[in-house]
Amino acid sequence: MKGLSIITGLLLTGVIAQAQSDSLRIVKAKWTSKKLAKGVYWKSTHIENNELFKANQVINVIEVSPNNKRVQMHIVHSDSLEKTSQLGQTAQALAAINGSFFKMRGPDPDYRPDLKGVPKLERSKLDHNRSEVYLRENDSLIAPNMPGKKPVRERHNQGSIAIDGNDFWIVMGDSSNLQSEKTIKARDVLSTGPLMIMDGDDMTIPNDKFCNDRHPRTAMGEKEDGTIVFLVVDGRAKEAAGFSIPELQKLMKWLGCRNAINLDGGGSTTMYVKGQPEAGVVNYPSDNKKWDHAGEREVANAIVITAQ
Numbered sequence: 001m002k003g004l005s006i007i008t009g010l011l012l013t014g015v016i017a018q019a020q021s022d023s024l025r026i027v028k029a030k031w032t033s034k035k036l037a038k039g040v041y042w043k044s045t046h047i048e049n050n051e052l053f054k055a056n057q058v059i060n061v062i063e064v065s066p067n068n069k070r071v072q073m074h075i076v077h078s079d080s081l082e083k084t085s086q087l088g089q090t091a092q093a094l095a096a097i098n099g100s101f102f103k104m105r106g107p108d109p110d111y112r113p114d115l116k117g118v119p120k121l122e123r124s125k126l127d128h129n130r131s132e133v134y135l136r137e138n139d140s141l142i143a144p145n146m147p148g149k150k151p152v153r154e155r156h157n158q159g160s161i162a163i164d165g166n167d168f169w170i171v172m173g174d175s176s177n178l179q180s181e182k183t184i185k186a187r188d189v190l191s192t193g194p195l196m197i198m199d200g201d202d203m204t205i206p207n208d209k210f211c212n213d214r215h216p217r218t219a220m221g222e223k224e225d226g227t228i229v230f231l232v233v234d235g236r237a238k239e240a241a242g243f244s245i246p247e248l249q250k251l252m253k254w255l256g257c258r259n260a261i262n263l264d265g266g267g268s269t270t271m272y273v274k275g276q277p278e279a280g281v282v283n284y285p286s287d288n289k290k291w292d293h294a295g296e297r298e299v300a301n302a303i304v305i306t307a308q
Contacts, residue, residue, distance in 0.1 A: 010273055025052050026254045029059075034273075036094045037307045039065030042273055044282065046239070049130070052247070055214075055241035058234040060271045060283050061255065062305065066226035070308045072165045074100060075188040078251035081298035084270035084280045093304035096272040097218050097230050100192045100263045100301060104289040119263050151292035158262050159195035161220055163303070168228045170220070170259040172198055190301065196249040197221070197260040203249075204290035216286050220303070221257030229257055232271040267297040 029045040032264035036042055040062065047057045064071060076091050086190030098169035158173035164186045165225075171184055172195060194211065195203050196219070205211050216235040222228055231252065235242020243251065245262060252260035267287035272280045 003246050022052055022256045039068035040071055040094060040305060053247050054241055057285060058240040061233045062230040064228040064305060066166060069166050071165045073168060073307050074306060075163060075190050075301060076304055077301040081300060083296040083298055084302045085272040085281050085296060087302040088272040088304055091304045091306060093306050094274050096302045096304040097232055098268045098270050098299045098302055100190050107303050111255060156228055158191060158193040160184060160189055160191045161261060163188040168222060170261050192261055192263050194245055195261050196252060197257055200258045205245050205249060214242035214244050215266050217243050217248050217265040218263040218269045219252060220263060221252045221260035223256045224258050229255060232269055232283045234284045237291050239291055268299050270296050
C-alpha cells in the first residue's frame with residue numbers, strides 16, 4: 001500500500017510539473033501582435049518542437065478592450081451557409097470568428113437517431129447538433145431551441161454568449177429550462193458549449209469523444225478587467241495537433257479568462273482579419289485537409305468585431 005502511495009504521488013507530481021511547463025510555455029511564447037483598432041489587438045504564435053501538451057500548436061487570439069465604445073461585436077448569420085471570411089467582409093468587420101454548431105449532413109451526431117417530429121429551420125439552414133440551436137440577432141429570433149429526445153445540454157454544459165454592442169457576457173445554461181435563452185436581455189444571443197470556465201472556476205468537462213479528442217477549436221472568453229478574448233487553435237496537421245476541451249480549458253485560463261466557452265470547431269474553425277492576405281483568413285482551416293489558408297468550411301453564423 002505504501003508503495004502504491006509513492007507511485008501515485010510521483011505520477012501526480014509529474015502531471016503538475018507538466019501543467020506548469022505548459023503554462024510557462026504560453027507565457028514565454030513569441031507572439032506576433034498587430035493593432036486592428038484602438039483597444040483591439042490580434043496576436044498569434046506557433047509553438048513548435050512538441051512543446052505545448054507534447055504537441056505542435058498554432059494559436060490566434062484577438063483581444064477587445066471594453067473601454068472603446070466605438071468598437072462593437074455582433075452575431076451575424078446568412079440565409080444560406082457562407083464562409084466566415086465572407087460573413088466578416090459583408091459586415092465590414094475588423095475581424096470575425098465562426099459561431100455555433102450546425103449539422104452538415106446525415107443523422108444528428110449527438111441526438112438519438114429518431115428525430116421524427118423535430119422541425120428543421122430552412123431559413124438559415126440551421127439544424128440540431130452538438131448544441132441546441134438558439135440564435136437571436138439584432139433582437140430578432142432567427143432559430144429557436146427545438147430539442148430532440150436527448151438534449152445535449154445535459155452532456156455538454158450548454159451555455160450562451162450574449163452580446164449588446166460593446167458588452168459581452170457568458171451565461172450558464174439551465175438544464176431544467178431548455179428555453180432559458182429567451183430570458184437573456186441582450187441584442188444578440190447564441191447558444192453553444194461546452195461551458196469551460198465560469199466566475200474563475202473550472203467547469204466539469206464531459207468525458208466523451210467530442211471533448212477528449214484533439215481538434216481545431218474556436219472559443220470566446222472574458223478576463224477579469226472585461227477584455228473579450230476571441231480564440232482559434234488549428235489542428236489535424238503535423239504543424240498543429242489541435243486541442244481537447246480540457247486542454248482548451250487550461251489554455252483559456254492561462255490567457256487570463258475568468259469565463260470561457262467553446263464554440264463550433266473542427267473544419268469550421270476560422271479567424272478572419274480585415275486586410276490580411278488569403279481573403280483575410282489568418283489561421284489554417286482544416287476542411288480541405290491541407291496546411292494552407294484555403295480550407296474554410298461554409299458556416300451558419302459568425303461573431304464579428306466592427307468599429308464605427
